[in-house]
Amino acid sequence: xxxxxxxxALEAIVRAGSFELAAQWLCITPSAVSxxxxxxxxxxxxxxxxRSQPVRPTPAGKRLLRHVRQLQLLEAELRHDLAGxxxxxxxxxxxxxxxxxxxxxxxxxIADCVAQENLLLQLIVDDQDYTHALLKNGDVIGxxxxxxxxxxxxxxxxxxxxxxxxxATPAFARRYFADGVSAEALRAAPAILFNLKDSxxxxxxxxxxxxxxxxxxxxxxxxxxxxxxxxxxxxxGLTPRLQVADLLASGRLVDxxxxxxxxxxxxxxxxxxxxxxxxxxxxxAVQAGAAQAMPPAL
Numbered sequence: 694x695x696x697x698x699x700x701x702a703l704e705a706i707v708r709a710g711s712f713e714l715a716a717q718w719l720c721i722t723p724s725a726v727s728x729x730x731x732x733x734x735x736x737x738x739x740x741x742x743x744r745s746q747p748v749r750p751t752p753a754g755k756r757l758l759r760h761v762r763q764l765q766l767l768e769a770e771l772r773h774d775l776a777g778x779x780x781x782x783x784x785x786x787x788x789x790x791x792x793x794x795x796x797x798x799x800x801x802x803i804a805d806c807v808a809q810e811n812l813l814l815q816l817i818v819d820d821q822d823y824t825h826a827l828l829k830n831g832d833v834i835g836x837x838x839x840x841x842x843x844x845x846x847x848x849x850x851x852x853x854x855x856x857x858x859x860x861a862t863p864a865f866a867r868r869y870f871a872d873g874v875s876a877e878a879l880r881a882a883p884a885i886l887f888n889l890k891d892s893x894x895x896x897x898x899x900x901x902x903x904x905x906x907x908x909x910x911x912x913x914x915x916x917x918x919x920x921x922x923x924x925x926x927x928x929x930g931l932t933p934r935l936q937v938a939d940l941l942a943s944g945r946l947v948d949x950x951x952x953x954x955x956x957x958x959x960x961x962x963x964x965x966x967x968x969x970x971x972x973x974x975x976x977x978a979v980q981a982g983a984a985q986a987m988p989p990a991l
Contacts (some may be wrong), residue, residue, distance in 0.1 A: 696736075699732055700733070700757065700761045702726050702729040703733065703741060703757060703758060705718050706742060707742075707750050710746075711746075733757075739751070742754055755829070758830070759831035759846070759965070762787075762834065763834075763965055766969050783812065784813070784971055785814075786814055786834055786835070786972065786975060788836065789824035789832070789833045789836035790818060791824060791837055792818050792916045793855065793932075793933050793958075794960065795916075797935040798982060801986075802985075802986070803975065803979060805978065806975055810974060810975065812971065817833060820887075820891070821837065821839045822890070825963065828844060828847065835962065835963060835964035835975070835976060837962060838961055839960060844963065846965065847966055849961050849962070850963075851990050852979070852983035853988060854958070854960075854987055854990045855959075855987050856934045856954075856955060856957045857932060857933055858931070858937055859897070859948065860930060860931075860940070860947065860948060861949050862924065862945070863944065863947050865882075866949050869929070870929075874949055876901040881908075882908070882928070882929055884898075884909070884910040884911070884929060884930065886912050887912070887916070888912050889905070893958065894930075897955075916936070924940075929949055935986060962976055962979050962980060
């Protein structure tokens with residue numbers, strides 16, 4: 694059985710980024726922290742940390758880190774239960790979510806659960822194709838992702854299908870897409886990308902035979918700001934239908950694909966297979982909220 698103190702030291706070092714700051718958090722000396730990690734590595738027969746700036750876990754360290762954080766969550770819930778559900782006793786959950794979900798359905802989906810369970814969320818926002826890696830590394834306890842396959846020790850549940858609309862102002866659409874959307878039109882029209890990892894938009898362009906350097910683009914790494922740039926008439930963008938339904942109905946924006954199906958993302962909720970009761974209830978809230986907001990996957 695692994696000793697808890699070296700595991701706690703590992704988690705503190707990764708969270709702090711250094712042995713010195715971890716020692717302050719643990720109220721021990723840096724040499725004691727180093728000794729605990731050395732004992733852990735000797736016991737396992739492999740290194741668990743890369744001594745860089747900041748310190749980062751090795752693949753073995755990442756697997757241990759996920760285990761440590763699972764135990765910490767279970768122990769925190771046990772302490773709360775033994776304390777008789779103290780009203781101000783919070784449980785912290787680190788969760789990764791894509792920006793479009795956070796801007797649309799996710800907050801409402803989790804609101805009641807967060808309030809009832811006294812949760813504090815540490816939300817990490819990344820592209821839906823990359824949130825999966827944060828769970829793998831032990832940085833979060835759950836994630837919204839486009840990856841269907843569950844990691845070892847985790848479980849995956851399909852949340853539904855998030856449809857997107859290719860939108861622009863009426864004036865912009867008349868200027869660049871008067872004859873419809875084509876490769877030629879897309880080569881000329883400025884696009885609004887979230888960032889250079891915006892796989893949804895890049896895959897959309899690839900369907901027309903275009904790569905990143907084949908068309909003009911802005912990068913606007915904030916969902917609401919991206920929509921504001923589109924509304925200002927500076928370019929066209931792919932946005933969740935949930936976000937722009939009212940703007941389309943009012944005529945402030947138009948669907949440049951003229952009602953033809955746009956791209957869509959099938960989203961999944963991944964979380965640890967070893968679940969605390971609160972994590973299980975949080976995951977159920979995510980699933981229920983997604984089912985209300987999005988159509989089922991095809």
